Amino acid sequence: MAKVAILGFGVVGSGVAEVLARNGAHIGQKLHSNVELKYILDRRDFPDSPFSPRIIHDFDLIERDPEVEVVVETIGGAGAAKEFTLRALAAGKSVVTSNKELVAKHGYDLMKLAQEHNVSYLYEASVGGGIPIIRPLKQCLAANEITEICGILNGTTNYILTRMIRAGLSFDAALKEAQENGYAEADPTADVAGHDACRKICILASLAFGRHIYPEQVPTEGIDRVSLADVAYADACGRKIKLLGRAILEEDGKIQAFVAPHLIGGEVPLAGVEDVFNAIAVKGNAIGDVMFYGRGAGKLPTASAVVADVMDAVGRRDRPKFMDWGPGSKDVTADIRTLATRWYVRVRGEAGRALPERLDVERFLARSGAPTGETAFITKAPLTRGALDNALEGLEILSAFRVLED
Numbered sequence: 338m339a340k341v342a343i344l345g346f347g348v349v350g351s352g353v354a355e356v357l358a359r360n361g362a363h364i365g366q367k368l369h370s371n372v373e374l375k376y377i378l379d380r381r382d383f384p385d386s387p388f389s390p391r392i393i394h395d396f397d398l399i400e401r402d403p404e405v406e407v408v409v410e411t412i413g414g415a416g417a418a419k420e421f422t423l424r425a426l427a428a429g430k431s432v433v434t435s436n437k438e439l440v441a442k443h444g445y446d447l448m449k450l451a452q453e454h455n456v457s458y459l460y461e462a463s464v465g466g467g468i469p470i471i472r473p474l475k476q477c478l479a480a481n482e483i484t485e486i487c488g489i490l491n492g493t494t495n496y497i498l499t500r501m502i503r504a505g506l507s508f509d510a511a512l513k514e515a516q517e518n519g520y521a522e523a524d525p526t527a528d529v530a531g532h533d534a535c536r537k538i539c540i541l542a543s544l545a546f547g548r549h550i551y552p553e554q555v556p557t558e559g560i561d562r563v564s565l566a567d568v569a570y571a572d573a574c575g576r577k578i579k580l581l582g583r584a585i586l587e588e589d590g591k592i593q594a595f596v597a598p599h600l601i602g603g604e605v606p607l608a609g610v611e612d613v614f615n616a617i618a619v620k621g622n623a624i625g626d627v628m629f630y631g632r633g634a635g636k637l638p639t640a641s642a643v644v645a646d647v648m649d650a651v652g653r654r655d656r657p658k659f660m661d662w663g664p665g666s667k668d669v670t671a672d673i674r675t676l677a678t679r680w681y682v683r684v685r686g687e688a689g690r691a692l693p694e695r696l697d698v699e700r701f702l703a704r705s706g707a708p709t710g711e712t713a714f715i716t717k718a719p720l721t722r723g724a725l726d727n728a729l730e731g732l733e734i735l736s737a738f739r740v741l742e743d
C-alpha cells in the first residue's frame with residue numbers, strides 16, 4: 338500500500354483525488370499495490386466534499402508522517418509550493434507536480450535535491466495537460482538530436498483564439514468561457530500574456546537540449562494584441578493566428594526560444610488544433626517530424642498525467658527515474674533580434690503604394706469592413722524585427738506577427 342498526500346485542492350488537486358478514487362482498483366491492479374489518498378492540504382475546509390475527512394491545514398503532518406510516500410503538489414506558483422516541495426524531497430518523499438512555474442524556475446535545483454535523496458521529482462502534467470510529452474522527449478526520442486520544438490502550449494489562449502475565429506466572439510467573452518470551463522490560471526494574465534506558454538517551452542527546451550533555460554531567457558508575447566481584424570486578415574490568406582512556443586537549435590549550438598503569436602498556413606497540422614487542445618511538434622534528426630496532441634488543460638486530463646506519475650514514483654520506489662537536465666547559463670540562448678522570418682503586418686495609413694519601395698511585399702490582404710487608412714500585408718523575404726521596423730519607419734504598426742513556414 339502506497340500513501341499519498343495532495344497539496345492544494347483546486348481544479349487539478351480535486352481531479353487527482355477523483356481519479357485515485359474512481360480508478361483505484363484499476364491502478365492497484367496495474368501497479369500490484371494500492372494507492373491510498375491519506376491527506377489533502379488546503380487552507381480551506383470543504384465540508385460538503387466526500388474528501389472532507391482527509392482535509393488538513395498543516396504541512397508538518399505530511400512531512401513527519403513516514404507512511405506518506407508521494408506528495409502531489411498542485412498548489413501552483415513558486416511560493417508555498419516551492420517550500421513544501423523542498424521539505425517533502427528532503428524528507429525522502431517523491432514529489433509529483435503539475436506546477437510549470439516551479440519547474441521552469443527551479444527545476445534544476447529540485448531535480449538535484451530529489452537525486453540526493455534518491456526519490457522521484459516528476460512533472461508530466463506541467464506541459465500539455467494530459468498529453469504524454471515529457472517522457473517521450475526524455476526517453477522515446479532520446480536517440481535523436483532535437484532540432485526544433487514548436488507548440489500550442491496554452492489551452493486558454495487557444496480556446497480564446499478559436500472562439501474569436503469561429504464565433505466572432507470578443508476577447509473578453511471568450512476568456513470568460515475559458516474561465517468557466519476551468520482552463521485558465523488563477524490569474525488569467527499568465528495565460529493571455531504568454532507567461533504560461535513561456536514556462537512550458539522552458540521545460541520542453543531544457544529537456545530537449547539538456548540545459549536549464551529560464552523564463553527570463555525567453556522573449557514572450559501574448560495574445561493581448563491580437564484583434565478580430567488580424568483574425569480576418571489571416572483568414573483572407575488561408576492562415577490561422579496561433580500562439581506558439583518555439584525552441585530552435587541554431588547552427589552555433591545556441592537555442593532560440595520564444596513565445597509569440599504566429600500566422601500559420603491552414604494545411605499545417607498545428608492549424609487544426611482548436612479549442613482547449615494543445616499540440617507539440619518536435620523535429621529530430623532521426624525521427625523527422627513527430628507531433629503530440631491532446632487536451633492541454635482541464636481537471637481530469639491534467640489529473641490523468643499526475644496520477645500516472647504517482648504510479649511511476651511508487652512503482653520505482655527503489656530505483657527512481659530522474660527526468661533531469663543540466664545547469665543553465667546566460668549563453669545557452671540566442672538573441673531574438675537575430676531571428677529573421679517573414680511577417681504579417683498591419684499598419685495605419687494608406688501605405689500600400691509606397692511600401693514596395695521599402696520592403697518586398699508578398700501580398701496585400703483585404704477584409705470586409707476594413708476602415709480606410711489601414712493596410713495589411715505579408716512580407717516576402719525573411720527579416721529581423723529590427724529590419725522590419727527600419728523599413729516601416731514613420732508608419733504606425735498596429736500588428737506584426739511572424740509567419741510560420743510550412
Ligand code: HSE
Nearest residue numbers: 491492493521522634
Ligand atoms: N492555464 C493553462 C492553460 C492550464 O490554459 O493551458 C494548463 O497548464
